[in-house]
Amino acid sequence: MLKNIPCGKDIPNDFNVVIEIPQDSDPIKYEFCKDSNMIVVDRFMSSSMRYPANYGFVPNTLYDDGDPIDVLVIAPYPLLAGCVINCRAVGVFKMEDDGGIDAKVIAVPNHKLTKEYDHINDIQDIPETLKRKIEHFFTHYKDLDSGKWVEVDGWDNADFARREIEKSVKNYK
Structure with missing residues (x-):
C-alpha cells in the first residue's frame, strides 16, 4: 500500500x-510498520506530552536515520492517523537523539487545500510561540525514558528542508 502512495508531484x-x-x-x-503495512502502536510515551503538530513522514524516502524523512505538519486541525496530506516545506527542526540525526521537516498544507498558510513561506514566518512549543516538546519528550536523549541543533530554512527531502528521495532509490 505505501509504495502506491507517491512521494509527491513536484x-x-x-x-x-x-x-x-x-x-x-x-x-x-x-509508527508505520513496513512489514505489516499498517500504523501500529510503537510505544506508550513515558511523558504526558502531546505532539504540537501533526506528525508523519514522506513516503518512499529514506533519511539519515534509516527511516522515511519525518515531517511536522502545521494545520488548523488534528489529522487522522493514516491519512495523506499534500504539503510544502517551510523549514527544518534539527535534532539528534540516541538513534542518530533525526531532523523534522516543518510543513504546511499545500495552497490548494487551504489559503490559511499562504503567508508562511519560510521558518521565520512560523509564530515564535509554536516554534518554542516544538522545540520544548522534542527537547523533553524522552526525559523519562531511561537511556534515551535528545540534543537540539536549532532551525533551518525552507531551502534546507527541500534539499533534505531531495536527498531522502535519492537515498530511497
Whole structure:
C-alpha cells in the first residue's frame, strides 16, 4: 500500500505526508510498520506530552536515520492517523537523539487545500510561540525514558528542508 502512495508531484516543492500521530493526541507513539503495512502502536510515551503538530513522514524516502524523512505538519486541525496530506516545506527542526540525526521537516498544507498558510513561506514566518512549543516538546519528550536523549541543533530554512527531502528521495532509490 505505501509504495502506491507517491512521494509527491513536484519533489521537493510539493510532497505527500502520511500522518502517524495527530496533533494534540494522547501520548502514544504510533509508527508505520513496513512489514505489516499498517500504523501500529510503537510505544506508550513515558511523558504526558502531546505532539504540537501533526506528525508523519514522506513516503518512499529514506533519511539519515534509516527511516522515511519525518515531517511536522502545521494545520488548523488534528489529522487522522493514516491519512495523506499534500504539503510544502517551510523549514527544518534539527535534532539528534540516541538513534542518530533525526531532523523534522516543518510543513504546511499545500495552497490548494487551504489559503490559511499562504503567508508562511519560510521558518521565520512560523509564530515564535509554536516554534518554542516544538522545540520544548522534542527537547523533553524522552526525559523519562531511561537511556534515551535528545540534543537540539536549532532551525533551518525552507531551502534546507527541500534539499533534505531531495536527498531522502535519492537515498530511497
